[in-house]
Amino acid sequence: MAKHAAVRFDRLLKSLFSRRTHSIRTLVRSPQRGRPLILNRSGLNKTIQQLQDLASECLAEDYARTEFDRLVDKRRRWHVTKSKGWGREAKKRNFNQWFDTKIPFPNCIYSFWSNSTCLYVGRTIRGKGRPQSHFDTHWFSKTTRIEISSTSLGSEVPKLECLAIHTFNPVYNRRRASKSMWAKKCPVCKVHEMIKDEISTIC
Numbered sequence: 063m064a065k066h067a068a069v070r071f072d073r074l075l076k077s078l079f080s081r082r083t084h085s086i087r088t089l090v091r092s093p094q095r096g097r098p099l100i101l102n103r104s105g106l107n108k109t110i111q112q113l114q115d116l117a118s119e120c121l122a123e124d125y126a127r128t129e130f131d132r133l134v135d136k137r138r139r140w141h142v143t144k145s146k147g148w149g150r151e152a153k154k155r156n157f158n159q160w161f162d163t164k165i166p167f168p169n170c171i172y173s174f175w176s177n178s179t180c181l182y183v184g185r186t187i188r189g190k191g192r193p194q195s196h197f198d199t200h201w202f203s204k205t206t207r208i209e210i211s212s213t214s215l216g217s218e219v220p221k222l223e224c225l226a227i228h229t230f231n232p233v234y235n236r237r238r239a240s241k242s243m244w245a246k247k248c249p250v251c252k253v254h255e256m257i258k259d260e261i262s263t264i265c
């Protein structure tokens with residue numbers, strides 16, 4: 063899949079260059095029929111976004127795998143359907159108990175899943191921002207499991223969260239990973255910045 067994304071990335075850059083040089087190419091040959099290839103600021107911003115998304119597809123999984131293997135001490139899954147008790151409050155109580163006994167560190171990345179679709183990615187740093195706060199959201203009823211990756215290194219949590227967002231593409235995270243100011247260390251965000259800096263100057 064990453065290979066396909068790399069091909070699309072390349073194709074998009076070629077088409078950008080082709081649009082950028084359209085006017086000088088028409089100087090030496092008769093204009094082609096059909097709509098002229100226009101390059102404007104909003105089109106350029108859209109292309110930057112597409113290139114960043116494709117870059118995420120190419121890079122995020124590898125980076126995430128390496129960094130999660132290096133920094134995560136324990137991974138656990140909690141299955142909603144196996145939880146005893148009906149209703150959100152019962153599930154929350156059940157989860158609380160499980161979380162407090164099974165998660166060894168106060169720092170973790172958590173993700174809510176509906177089978178193979180990631181619904182939400184969040185983080186707990188020094189015990190703050192626990193996954194339980196999402197049991198009351200409108201999308202919680204779709205959740206089939208919650209995955210927790212805990213680490214003893216609180217300072218690495220923002221980077222891990224950012225990588226997880228790039229990799230899983232959660233449906234209900236309002237902000238995109240690259241917008242977060244505390245994920246400066248994220249290698250995928252760095253590539254996003256380089257793409258933006260490079261492409262912004264051509265129009």
Ligand SMILES: [Zn+2]
Pocket residue numbers: 224225228239240245248249250251252
């Ligand atoms: Zn990032």
